[in-house]
Amino acid sequence: MPEKVHTHFGAEAESVPQQIPLTAASAPEEIGRKKKRGNKRKRDEPAEPQPPRDHEPIQSKKPAPAPPLLEEEAKPEAKPEEVPQRSLNKTAPKGKPNNKPKPLTDTKTNFTSLREKASILYEQRKKLPIFGHADEIRTKLREQDVMLLVGETGSGKSTQIPQFLVNEFWCRPTPAKVPQKDGSVKSMTVGGCIAITQPRRVAAISLARRVAEEMGTPLGSSSPASKVGYSVRFDTSTSPSTRVKFLTEGMLLQEMLHDPWLTRYSAIVVDEVHERGVNVDLTTGFLRNLVSGKREGRGGVPLKVVVMSATADMESLLGFFQEGFKSQPQLQNGEANGTAEEQKDEGSSKQISVCHIKGRQFPVQTIYSPEPVHDYVDAALKVIFQIHYKEPTPGDVLVFLTGQETVEALEKLVNEYAVGMDPSLPRIQVLPLFAALPQVAQQRVFAPAPPRTRKVILATNIAETSVTVSGVRYVVDCGKAKVKQFRTRLGLDSLLVKPISKSAAIQRKGRAGREAPGKCYRLYTESDYLTLDETNTPEILRCDLSQALLNMKARGVDDIVRFPFLTRPPREALEKALLQLLGIDALDESGGISEVGLKIAKLPLTPTLGRVLLAASEQGTECLLDVIDIISCLSVENIFLNTTSEEKKEAAEIARRDLYRREGDHLTMLSTVRAYAGENVDRKAWAERHLVSHRAMQSVMDVRKQLRSQCRQAKLLPRDDRLDQHFDTSPVPILQSFLCGFATNTARLVPDGSYRTVVGNQTVAIHPSSVLFGKKVEAIMYNEFVFTNRSYARGVSAVQMDWVGEALAGQ
DNA sequence: GAGCACTGC
Structure with a gap:
C-alpha cells in the first residue's frame, strides 16, 4: 500500500481543492490536529535565504512562478488602507510573546511575490458566491451593529467577510474616553481589529493562512x-499590525476575562454557530449584552457583531438579539428613561440585518434504504460493494459509522469480501479514520488512490466537520453517532449511540458533492429521516455546566437566571453546577465568585482540576509540580496506546511495568511524565518502546509548560529553574489534593466485591484501561464517571476511607 | 474487558 509518510500535511490538504472550482471555500478544513514538529519547510522560496519562522511560510504548495523582480515593483507601496495602521501600532497588543519582529532579509522580494500571489487569488475570490454580496454586506453593517449571515457550504464566508470589512471606516482604531471604576476617565484607543472565531484550532490557523495569502500580507508574527x-x-x-485575527472560541472567552469590553476589536465574527458548542453559546450571550448595552467600557465606540451559520436556523438567533435590544433600553441619549415600547422595537429591528448566501455544491442524489436496517455494518458492507460494482472510478466512498469498534469490524469485512471480487474490477483500498488513530494512519486517507483503485474511507463523525477528504463522490450514512450526554442527576457522562439530526445528515450528504455530482446512501428509510431532530442538541444541554458558570461568574454575571442563553439549560443542571462550584469553594455563600474561584477561572482546566491544583500548591512546591504533571495527563487524550492484539497486550504489560504504580492511575501518569521528560535522547523512541502515545505526550508537555508558567505568574511556584529535580514525594499529599476536587467521585468496596459510590450508592466498575482494573482496594477516587455499556470509573486511584471522610467534611 | 468529536493567555 503506497504510503506517504512524511507528507507535508497542511499543504497537501490544501493543494487539492485549489484545482477545483470550490477553491477558497474548501481551503480552510484540514485534518483535525496541528502538526507541531517536523513541519519544516521543504521547498525554498525563490532566491533569498529566509529567516527561520515559527510558522509555515506563506506560499502555496504548487511551485509558484517566481518572476524576476523589477525594482519599482518591489517597494511595498503604502496603500490608503495602511494609514490607520500607523496609529494602530501605538495601541498594539502589549507583551505578547510571539510578536517579536523577525529580521527580514529581503522584504522586497517577499512583498512583491505576496502581492502577485494575492492578485492570482483575487481572480478565484471573485467567483465565490459571496463576492457579489460585498457591497450589500458593507452597507448593512454601516447602518446596523448586528448581522446574521447564513452562508451555505462553499459560499466563502469565513475567508471573505473579514476582508470585506477590514477597510470600513468603523473598523479604524478610534480614540475614546473610557470611564474607570474609580471615577476617572482614561483616554485610550478602541477598535481597529476584526476577530473571527472558530470552533477548532486547525480551522483558525488554516483560515488565517489563506486570508493572509489573499490579502498579500505575511502571516502573523513572521513580519x-x-x-x-x-x-x-x-x-x-500576531503582529503589531494585525487587523484580522482568527481565534478559537475558547481563546476569545479567555481574552474576554481580561478585557470584557473587547476594546481591541471593532468587530467580532462568530463563525460556525450552527455547531452550537458551549463556547458559542457563552460568546453570543456575552456579545448580546455588549452590543445592546451602553458600551461605556468602549467609550461609546460601537462593536459590530456578525453571527455566521451554515444552516438556515436564523430565526432563533434573530429573536435572541432582538430580545437583547428590547430588554435593555439604551442608546444614543444614553439614559434609560423608560419611554414608549414602539421606540424600542424600532431600535431593535434597525439594529439587526439578515443576509442569506447560497452555497456552491454539486447536486447529490439521496438514496434511502427501502426498509429499516438493524445491522448497519452489514448494510454498509452491501452498499459499498453495490457502489463498487455499479459506479465508475474515480469516485471514492466515505462511510459514516459510530465508533472505532464498528469501523474496525467493517474494515475486516470489506477486506474479506474484496478478496473474492471479480479481478477485472478496480481494487478496493479500505482506510479507517477516527480520532484515536495514529497520525500517520490518518494521513493515509489523504494520499490519492493508486491506479485502478477505489478508496473506501470508514470514518466516525470526525469526517463530518473536522476532516475533509477529497475525491469522495459516494457517501454511506448509517444515521447514527455516539453522543456524550451529561446526566445531571447521576453526575455521570453517558456515551451512547443516538440517531443524528437532519442537519447532520445533510452535512454528511454534502461530503459527496464537493468536487462533482455525487450520491448519498442513507441506511435508513425516508420516513425515519423525517422523524429526526432538525438540529444537533446544543452542547450546553449535554454537558456539565460548572465550567461555563464559573466563566460567567468570573465575568461578573452574578444573576445566572437572567443571563441571555441562546438555549437555556434546565434549572436543575444550573443548580447542580452551582452546588458543585460551592463545594470546591469557587463561589462564596452568596453565590458570588470567591478568590479561589477567580484563580480557577483563569486556568485552562475544569473547575475541579483547577481546585486540585490550588490544593496542591498549599502542600508545597514538589506536590504542586507532581500534581501539574498528573493534571496535564488528565487534560489530554489517553497517553497509553490501545493494545488491540493479545501479543501486543503482553508486550505492553512488560514495557510499562516500570511505569505502573500500585497506587493507581494518577501515580502511574506521574511516573510516565517523569520518565518521558527525563528522556533526553529520543523521546519518540522512548514512547514507542513503552507503547505510550508520543502525540499525547507532546500535548502533555505543552499543558505542563503552560500550567507551570501560570503558576509562576500566580506566585504559586518559584521563578527558578530547578523544577526538574525530582525527589520521591509521598503519594499521600498528591492523592489528598485530588480529593479536594474529587471528594464526591469516590466509591468504596462492598462485601460482594463491587464498588459503590460514597455519594449516591451506585454501582461503578473500574474501567479496563485502569491499572487498578480487577484490583480490590478499600476505596477508590476517580476522575470520570462514564456510562457506555455499564458504569465505569476512569482515572482511578486507591484512597483511604478516612481521607474521603475528611474531604467530604471539608466541603 | 474498552476508547464520538472538539476546546482553553
Missing part, C-alpha cells in the same frame, strides 16, 4: 507588517 494573524492555545501568531 511586523503582517495584517492577518491567529491565536489558538499554545500558538499565537
